[in-house]
Amino acid sequence: MFSALTAALALAVAVYALPAARDTGAVQFVGTNIAGFDFGCSIQGACNLTQAYPPLSALGGPDGAGQMQHFSKDDGMNMFRLPVGWQFLVPSPGSPLDSANFAKYDQLVQACLATDAYCIIDIHNYARWNNQIIGQGGPTNDQFANVWSQLATKYAAQQKIVFGIMNEPHDVPDIDKWADTVQAAVTAIRAVAAKQMILLPGNDWTSAQQMPTKSGPALLKVKNPDGSFDGLIIDVHKYLDSDNSGTHTECVTDNISTAFQPLATWLRANKRQALNTETGGGNTASCAKYLCSQIAFLNANSDVFLGYVGWSAGAFSAATYELSEVPTKNGNTWTDSSLVKACIARKSS
Template structure:
């Protein structure tokens, strides 16, 4: 098992003062550990919630500083390239066993027939982009909805047309747009390539989607949401490989593609469950791994389910620090496409710390996408949906505190 960088401490001299190693936490609201860094690193404030020992930075006379984060070769630019929010609704009715009740879909496409007064997903994304400086949106959709429940069939022109309205609204903001099939590696309870739909049937839907969006450089292909309890990770990696090959051969030769592992894409389990190793074998047709990005999820509540309004961890020690080490060692990158919590003080503290860590390690973390907005409302525990319309929107407290960017 890989040990977190935050657990690597150096004992100094007669005072026996514990010092944090490179990339370890050294300060922030609620932090009670050491604020001193080992030689060669200095404590740099990322925001009020998180400070980190950054190698190669200049200390101003003491071991700690609250200076503006300095770009380094190890930690990247000090801010992830992407930040955004999920715009949910086309996935409503999809359960964790891969069944999708398409009558429960609640599209965030305003005034879409035969529905009326739907949530204004386009307006939300326009607000997030202009007012919060967010630049990526994940657009989950059920596999059954796309093909009108015809496994292996062609994309349903009516349903795809509605979904494409959301995609086009996303593209119009200038943001990147993740097309995400939200089926948990399943179709009606059976696992893709392992007793359920064949790889060919899964490849079919992705070949059609890739063909449609091949000319859109900012469409990001999210192969599958939260595979779980998949018996063979190597067999699943072969399924992922088939999809990557199909997407590239359909003409989408350079867009980002997300590689999802087992165990609900948990950032804490991706190494230990074998997903990272298995998915490392997936390549583009030319043998490279360019723009093939590990896709992880991580919530902050007591059981990592994303169902509670209180948060208990920032996930740095047990998830993101070990994964950052693995990514650097293997020359790869990851994106966090689901994270969030309730609009509570505990979640503001821990989510802001988590995001600050990702920002400080932007060489290996491309970004984060909060869950969720779109068709959710204030009754949802993890609601990130802004209220209002037109040119006037108000963010939820968690989005305002942690996810929105000042510039």
């Protein structure tokens, strides 16, 4: 995001192949973001590492591991997205992983895997390193591919790891050059991890509305080294507030006619699938109305939409953050936010 489910649990997607078309009326993946390792990262890709707030009680933060256990066990969630700043992982583009920082982030990844959910590794840098766009004046494609090669090597044996190449690229001048950057990351990942899903991000904040006409045609050319498109999923985001920023507590649209219906048509025409890795709103009646409607549409079109991941739980404050999906804990009992209860949870907790 800027700055920063009402059916039985479906069968998991087969690895190294696009999931088969489904008529079950339910998407395969439902979950939430577990934010914190991305805190301090601006929309210009500059990260103040002193502001990172690991959502792990073992590291002095909130109990993100407990949140994921609750979401999985009580709400039927089976996917979590784990944002992290690129600078948190490496001290400079192309350098080896920072062993101490990676070990901290890996604690969150392992806590996610322990729930048996799918876990999205998300580099949350907006296509940039310190205000310089990757492959277009900033770090080279090879330097970007290097961090993905290292991460893929770490998680190559974990079939439920999903590689989220980049959070919300925006104002990228040349979409074809950006597709080359995405291709470099895919090629690097596939050299060591042949089977996991990879999420392909477009320009325009990964907008679901803009994807069919702006970024999508360029991203369709990104392929696996063997020439296939297996496991390459279009990454989209879509908020429901007045300016599509995900910063307001009230919602005004379900995005169906303007975004998800046109995107579904485009995906079918090109035999591709998408995953909405950020959506959400305030814990208000308007957001419950419109988000539940948006989710119902995705469920009804589960042949092309794999799922949706809410924004956000993790290290946010449930009391102050506008789009909080952070559950509160009293003793051994977790209580969900009203929006999670109304729209996102697959089953009542």
